Amino acid sequence: MIAEDDKIIVAIDESWSNDYSITIRGWLISKKGALEKVEISVGGNRVPITAWYPRPDVTAIYPQYQTRNCGFVVHLPRLSQHQVTFNTHSQGETYQKTLVFDGSLPLPPIDYIDAGSLFNDFINLVNQNHLNVLEIGSRIVSPGSASKRPLFPDSKSYTGFDYYPDSNTDVVGDAHKLSQYFGNQKFDAIFSISVFEHLAMPWIVAREISKIIEVGGIIYHSSHFAWPSHEKPWDFWRFSDEGLRVLFSPALGFEIIKSGLFAPLRLHLDQVNSPQELLATQPGFGGVAILAKKVGEVNYDKFRWDVTLDDVLESESYYPKPQ
Secondary structure (H helix, E strand, O other), rough: EEEEEOOOOEEEEEEEEOEEEEEEEEEEOOOOOOOOEEEEEEEOOOEOOOOOOOOHHHHHHHOOOOOOOEEEEEEEOEEEOOOEEEEEEEEEEEEEEEEEEOOOOOOOOOOOOOOOHHHHHHHHHHHHOOEEEEEEOOOOOOOOOHHHHHHHOOOOOEEEEEEEOOOOOOOOOOHHHHHHHHOOOOOEEEEEEEOHHHHOHHHHHHHHHHHHHEEEEEEEEEEEEOOOOOOOOOOOOOOOOOHHHOOOOOOOEEEEEEEEEEEEEEOOOOOOOOOOHHHHHOEEEEEEEEEEEEEEEOOHHHHHOOHHHHHHHHOOOOOOOOO
């Protein structure tokens, strides 16, 4: 949808909504010079556009205006109102009853362990105890993301490890062979964020982590419980908190400090069939995390997985190269 007058041109490319919010993606350009401020309002709520994005496609069509950063994505809270009419037929009589009601806010999830603060706990432990910390997946991939290195100002050292090089990565390699890159060096703390879903064999990486962390050292790992597919074709897994507890089990030398879920969400099917009508009322979670401590040495001969990436992946499979 595109609307135009003598002052602006605004377009809505995409939207989605539920009972309590709406998200809009689009672009807006002014015919009268640079914009100082833009707000979008719906249902009495007013939200400013705080970030603008390049839209080369729009620039190509409207070169006469200032269009370098004219794209936006805005999420607006609003409570929708519904009107529903019941048409009843009984004993030859037809009757109508109309109800008007507000949309429902989601009920808070219950009976789960909230792991939303576990990374802060890990950061505090590293800084307070001046630990040597290793990050697996240190490369800055997503737009708007930043290095985690500044979060550890009081660590004894920070080492960034990733499959591809960048300015935040100190060691480049395959996490399935992690211990081979560090010789006899061990770390006091190891963490990863949104990495384990991209590991073809996460059980092998858990074993490699156990090899290079000191007894008494701590680990933190978070991944996705439910999330759209990304970084394809190397997006292999989704995890529950119980799954992470299995990966970092006592048999591998770990004591679980805490594991749980975070980022509650709702799952909406594009096409709803019986008996799935109420699926979206049930809470799901975006993230899962674990904080654990290495408490003992391990006989790694009991955890042998004598396969490589080449053994389990097709020859043309590869992790997406940096753009």
